[in-house]
Amino acid sequence: MKFKILLILVICNFSLLFAQGSGNPGSVSGKVIDNTSKQPLPYVNVSIFENDKIITGGITQENGSFNIKNLALKPYKIEIQFIGYKKIIKNITLSEADKNINLNSIFLEEDAVQLNTVEIVKERSTIEQKIDRKIVNVGKDLIASGNTASEIMNNIPTVSIDPQTKELSLRGNSNVRVLIDGKPSNIDAAQLLQQIPSSSIKQVELITNPSAKYNPEGMSGIINIILHKNANEGFNGSINSGVTFGITPKVNSALNLNYKVGKVNFYTNYGFNHGINANNGFIDSFRPTLENEQDFEFRNKNTSHLVKFGIDYYINDKNTLSFYTNQNIVDGSGRGLTVVDYLNAGQPDSRQLFDSRNDNFTQTYDMVYKHDFDKKGETIDFQTNFSNTKGPEYTDFNLGQINPTSTTLTSNDINRVTNSLQVNIDYVNPLSETVKLEIGAESRIQRITNNFDENINEASVGYNRDGNSNFEFKRQIHSFYTNIGKQWNKWSAQVGVRIENYDIDADFENVITSSNPSENINDKSNVKDHIFTAYPSLFFNYKASEKNSFNFNYSRRVDRPGIGQISPIREWTTPLVESRGNPALEPQFTNSFEVNYTRTTKIGSITTGAFYRQISDEISRVIYKNPDNPNQDILSYDNFDDNHAFGIEASANLKFYSWWSANLSADSYFKTVRGTVQNANTGDQERAEVDVTVFNARMNHNFTATKKLRFNLFAMYRGRDLSLQFDRSPMYRVDLGSTYTILKGKGSITARFNDIFETMNFAFDGSIPYRQTGAFYWESQTFYIGFNYMFGGGKNKELQRKQRDANETQGSGGMM
Structure with missing residues (x-):
């Protein structure tokens, strides 16, 4: 029912656009009111029929x-329809004597039949282009493409997930900020996306050039993930559960519940993710006098619970x-083997x-008060x-030489605690029908x-080291922003x-x-920085x-170094x-400049x-020799030109x-x-640069066989990429899926075969x-x-709340 109404609405909007250019003199107006x-x-x-x-x-x-304007002078039938209400039909006739008809107040009555169902997830994903962002409405076709947010991101235009590191990038750049329901998270983006069940996602907003209302962090923009919630009367919800079969099975489930009574609305989401991921690879190195072949095997088990x-x-x-x-809550463990065979x-x-064993517990508390004048x-x-x-993370390393035999045992104990407080106030005032003012302030x-304990022990030579x-x-x-937008004729603008x-203040102490x-080392250092600057934006x-x-549009952005980029504490290590x-x-x-x-x-x-x-003081990777180990390189960061x-x-x-559709x-x-x-040849470190061209393409086709059966075909291509050290080979994948509706439209079963030709792998050749x-x-x-089931019923009478939610995440953006 909802799909049909949406289709009618789209047709109506296109027809309206066409009709508005016709110059016809007639119009019909009115006001729709809830009868209760x-x-x-x-x-x-x-x-209008x-x-x-x-x-x-x-x-x-x-x-x-x-x-509704620009109507020819003739008879029409007017149909007024809304989910959860009985349809109203009125007949009118526009004439020279009565060109503009006002239907006054039109009262809609609740439809008890329609109250029995609730639509939460659409069959097909759709894309909307707004003045300052692109919105991807996540449908069942995207949900079926993967268990987690990380797995479906590769199906979204201009977004990519590195298959090995899980690093997120937008428009080919990893300097992107991730928000959940418009709010920041302490969790690293790569880790966070693997913990959110795909079935919990309602929309993904791609804000490639945010306005001054948003924090200016992230060179390539903002990705805002909006989770499901609603304000339906009574009790309703949905359950999604699925299993992915690969080398090992992986389970993903999500439960969404909502209860609206009187002036209070309760909602909750629970996501569960469990599975073992197996990876392997090799690197053949032709380093002079140190030619070697490295083989890698990794096996990681993760169990996560996400409750809202x-x-x-x-x-x-x-x-x-x-x-x-x-x-x-995340409970993870991993085992790995690296073998280095020198020629x-x-x-x-x-x-x-x-x-390794690691636990991660993040708790977030958010309160919002809104007043309408x-x-x-x-x-x-x-x-x-x-x-x-x-x-906390604990890892044991066992590094041994095969011939002659020797063993070095290393243990790492890492404890990291992050606390963040954000307070903001936002004020919106439409100064006129065409001018809107936004001002606000924020403190973060x-x-x-971060505490790192390390013990290295080589019993064969009596060597021990504690660090x-x-x-x-x-x-x-601390920040303050202001936006003002104006619309005139065919133009709209926002400045x-x-x-x-x-301000930052960082203290580092290293004792060995x-x-x-x-x-033996006892070293202390301090880093301080203070920057006062402005970030303009123009649309x-x-x-x-x-x-x-x-x-x-234009905006000035900043990429502030994260804790992982500035912490001198070791993040990970291999023999080399x-x-x-x-x-x-x-x-x-x-x-950043953009035209669409x-x-x-x-x-x-x-x-x-x-x-x-145009980028100043670009942050990039550097490699230099480890002063404590001549056979090992240090991979770090530095500012460039x-x-x-x-x-x-x-x-x-x-x-x-x-x-x-596609x-x-x-x-x-x-x-x-x-x-x-x-x-x-010399062993010296040299700065280098290379020009790179990258091409990517995606297509997502949806086919309706019957009212209950649908098929989906997805394909993507990631072209050749070039870095300073290696040339990455192209990769592509093709997925095929289907969805069958059951239980009178309240349930569905989805099946999907991912990477049919098994062509997605990371291969490189470097010099x-x-x-x-x-x-x-x-x-x-x-x-x-996977299986999806929607239950409960209710009529959404609190649409103002939905609009408020949209404003929180889609707020700013002119007078459109």
Whole structure:
């Protein structure tokens, strides 16, 4: 039912756009009201029929009113329809004597039959292009493509997940900020996306050039993941459960519940994720005198629980108080084996075993108070958000030389605690029908403590070394922003600025006690930084016609080094490479320009765009020799000179026939990669750069066989990528799935075969600082079977709340 109404609405909107250019003199208006509460109903569908054929239409505004213009002078049938209400049909006749008909108040009555069902997840994902963002409405086709948010992100235009590191990138850049329901999280993005069940996701917003209202962090923009919640009367919800069969089975389940009674709305989500992931790979290195073959095997088991509970209290028509908490518990363990086989008989071969255990517990508490003034659209929001993350990790390493035999035992004990507090206030005031003012202030306070204990023991030579490193990182960011938007004729514009005061204070202490006195260390250091700066933003939108619109925007962004990039404490290690941060790392700043064009056709919409980024003090990777181990390199970070990047992209949301629709996208990025590499001949570190062109493409087709049976075909291609050290080979995948509706439309069964041809693997060929080739493999070819069931009933009478939710995550963006 909801799908049919949505389809009618789309047809009505296109017809309305066409009709508005016709210059016809007639119009019909009115106001739709709930017959029980006597409150106006926004977003009600109004359709205009001529000889039983829809010719135009529209939806009601926030106050329930509608006004459909440009109608020819003739008889019409008007159909007023909304989910949960009985349909109303009225007949009118426009004439020279009565060109403008006002239907006055139209009262809709509840429909008891329609109250028995609730729609939570659409069958097909759709893409909407807004003035300042692209919105992906997640349907069952995307949910079926993977258990977690990480697995479905590769199916979203311009977004990529590195198959090995799980690092997220937008438009080919990993400097992207991830929000959940518009709020930040302490959890690393790569880890967070693996913990959110795909069935819990309602929308994904791609904000490639955020306005001054948003924090300026992330060079490539913001990815905002919106989870399911609703405000339906009574009790309702959904349950999703699925199993993915690969080398080992993996279980993913989610439960969404909602209960609305009187002035109080309760909602909760629970997600469970459990499975073992197996990976393997090899690297063949042709390093002079140290030629070797490395083989890797990894096996990681993770169990995660994600719980969200929230309450909305509607104090009265003008005041709303909301509270929610997220509780995220992760229990993980891993085992791995690295074997290094040197081709030089004089160099002893080695093998390293590791066994790790890690727990992660994050708790977030959020409270929002909203007040609506008497003036329509004038609001003030106050929000406070606190989160705490504890992430202990314990790892044992067993590094042994095969011939001659020797063993070094190493244990690492890491304890990290992160506390974050965010307080913000936002005020919106429509100064007129075409001008809107937004102002706000925000304070963020963060404190991270990281303790690292290490013990190295080599019994054969009586060697023992104990180390303790403590790193405390404190950051405060206080900001104020203002936006003003105006609309005139075919133009709309928004200009804004965000002013920020940024302070960090970091203390590092490193104490080493060794059986070799020359290795004893007692070192302390401190890093401080203070930056006061402004981040302007500018948006222009020009609607040339009903089918053509152009958008231009600019913003200044910043990438502040994260704890992993500045902490001098070791992050991970292998016999040949160790990763650690750089406390002296500075923020990098980016000026980002973007232009987009959207064309509306009879079968859907097509959006094309181009962007350019000018980057100062770019943060990039560096490699240098470990002073304590001549056979090992240190992988870290440093600031480089100015850089630039630009790209083009296109996406389309098309419906070719009633039984066939598709989402298509392609993008190409041009960037300069800079870094530090070692000269294989001299051993010196040299800065190098390379120009890179990357091409990606995706397509997602949906086929309707019957009312109950649907098929989905997905394919993606990631083109060749080039870095300073290696050339990554292209990769692609093809998935095939189907969904069958059961239980009178309340349930569905989904099956999906991922990576049919088993072509998704990471392969590379490098020549700097010496020749290396290799590949890594993971469980890309899998079979998924899942079940979804929706229960309960209720009519959504609190649409104002839904609009409030949309404003929280989609807020800012002009007068459109």
